[in-house]
Amino acid sequence: MIEVLGRRNSANVQKVMWTLGELGIDYRREDVGGSFGYPAGYPNPVQVVPTLRDGDLVVWESNACVRYLARRYGAGSLWPDDEPARTCADMWMEWQRSDIAFAFFPLFQMLVRGLPSTPEKIERSVAGCTAAFTQLDDALHGRSYICGEALTVADIAIGAMMYRYMTLPIERPALPALQAWYERLCARPAYRKHVMIEYGSNLDQWNALEKANAGLQ
Numbered sequence: 001m002i003e004v005l006g007r008r009n010s011a012n013v014q015k016v017m018w019t020l021g022e023l024g025i026d027y028r029r030e031d032v033g034g035s036f037g038y039p040a041g042y043p044n045p046v047q048v049v050p051t052l053r054d055g056d057l058v059v060w061e062s063n064a065c066v067r068y069l070a071r072r073y074g075a076g077s078l079w080p081d082d083e084p085a086r087t088c089a090d091m092w093m094e095w096q097r098s099d100i101a102f103a104f105f106p107l108f109q110m111l112v113r114g115l116p117s118t119p120e121k122i123e124r125s126v127a128g129c130t131a132a133f134t135q136l137d138d139a140l141h142g143r144s145y146i147c148g149e150a151l152t153v154a155d156i157a158i159g160a161m162m163y164r165y166m167t168l169p170i171e172r173p174a175l176p177a178l179q180a181w182y183e184r185l186c187a188r189p190a191y192r193k194h195v196m197i198e199y200g201s202n203l204d205q206w207n208a209l210e211k212a213n214a215g216l217q
């Protein structure tokens with residue numbers, strides 16, 4: 001059975017869990033990282049979560065885990081057969097890792113996880129998110145998902161952060177195509193189960209919720 005090592009409240013772990021959910025694959029998740037720490041022999045050279053084990057194969061880096069699962073178990077769906085759609089999905093995954101992660105992760109850390117902040121820093125991060133999500137909104141016009149009419153790995157990599165972006169107490173521009181896409185994600189049972197997870201509004205709440213999530217699959 002596939003094993004996922006990583007705490008349930010990590011957005012990078014959530015990408016992997018959501019992928020497993022979409023593909024209907026059995027898994028076992030173990031709480032690692034954050035307040036759970038790292039077991040001796042944790043098989044990831046950079047000591048972060050997630051790490052995935054499928055038999056003898058170990059995969060780390062969340063987007064690589066998503067791609068691995070999609071290639072191996074979701075070829076023709078999450079990993080499209082069609083070359084233009086597959087390349088589109090790959091490009092947007094790279095964009096998630098660079099542009100979106102750069103703008104969004106510090107914002108989340110400052111607003112929820114107690115990273116020291118100033119109003120200027122928060123304003124800069126919000127502006128970075130606005131610019132990036134406006135680009136995504138443009139790309140979503142006239143389509144249901146990022147690369148066409150079907151969910152792909154691109155939607156998973158980026159969508160895993162959307163719940164937080166859409167629920168943080170920040171100003172967001174009106175972006176109708178992005179909003180409609182987010183609502184489509186929210187209608188998916190695997191997204192609701194693995195991504196739409198309460199995260200609190202300060203570090204104490206974050207930590208309490210992390211413990212409350214322990215052991216949940």
Ligand SMILES: N[C@@H](CCC(=O)N[C@@H](CS)C(=O)NCC(=O)O)C(=O)O
Pocket residue numbers: 007010011012013032033034047048049050060061062063
């Ligand atoms: N590039 C890595 C980043 C992994 C990462 O930074 N994960 C965070 C959680 S989202 C982490 O491990 N934080 C430390 C911890 O939880 O102990 C990936 O995408 O897998």
